[in-house]
Amino acid sequence: MYDFAYHKPATLSEAVALLADPDARPLSGGQTILPALKHRLDRPSALVDLSGIAELCGIRREGDRLVIGAMSRHGEIEGDATVKAAIPALARMAGNLGDTQVRNRGTMGGSLANNDPAADYPSAALALAATFVTSAGRRIGADDFFQGMFATALEPGELLTSIEFPIPEKAGYAKMRNPASRYVMAGVFVARGPEGVRVAVNGAGPGVFRQAEMEAALAADWSPEAVAGIRQDPDGLNGDIHGSAEYRAHLVTVMARRAVLDAG
């Protein structure tokens, strides 16, 4: 790892000022950026540790929305009574990603801002029609936030502060993990709520995407059978040594069925 300056600001405005340096990088849980830095995949001038900023912490319910501070750690989300009551599928997702040690450090905001195609949260955020609140005072809808592999609508130096989830009537998630890396080969999150029926697919493509055909089928008939016959087009999906695009397309249908079962 190349050396860098380390800063731990106490306020959001200090953090934003430090991140005005285009070579500085934010550090949330560190479970992605530190392995990357160890392999010298990046050479930041400074890391700005966000863990001392109270404004980024906390989980609360505000009316019909669940608000999760960007620095909430996976392990905290997994065990949080408010999350479990409002969106149990989201708590289950948080408890089933990475491993215990990653969940003790990694954060929801860090994962979403990174937008790894094989990460879990992007499909939940997209299917639940989450709103992303940022340090620039912007409120970005999930349909605009995710912009393909490792790309989001965040501007350089702009930080996620919280994520707001409209509370659904039903939500469920299922994924197939790579047996070695444990990253997602294909995952599907289904939700029925104030934003209608939404189905989002992670892991299978270069970025998270909605599956319109499954959304229409589930809007007409919310049952596992409704999606069991829908074939995902493999065109544009990821194909690599772990699985072909056709295999991942097949998994999308299987995971969609299981996600509806999970939602109940």
Next chain:
Amino acid sequence: MPTVNLTVNGQPRSVEVEGRTLLVELLRERLRLTGTHVGCDTSQCGACVVHLDGESVKSCTLLAVQAEGGAVTTIEGLAAADGTLHPMQEAFREYHALQCGFCTPGMVMSAIDLVKKHPDGMSEHEIRDGLEGNLCRCTGYHNIVKAIAAAQEVIHGRRATLMPAEA
């Protein structure tokens, strides 16, 4: 260079580090606590697991400066001053839960956090799931799982002593 102030196995420590110094490097190279191992460079193997403020973390994926003000426990800090092993260490010994021993410090530290997080006890399946972040290339995990199942009974006070392993 930044100075990190932290507690390691109950002892206050103050160490000059670089921004990039990992917690595991501070422990092994500066404090000579070499019980914490490094088995990979991809944050997957779990040989480096220690406790930071009571929670298991991979010390290869944490900067030393991030542990500022924290309390770190390593494998060296588990046994009592008179050498009496922690119940988890004792269970690993009794159940022969190791062969080469390289992964053992991380396994023991993860297992203690796992047991603490499940006060009602864990099934074999839950123990195996909970060891997701720790790799062992010798044992096939069977005796590790048995050791943790036995240790949780002692740690939660449901048994006074370990149930002996079958001969």
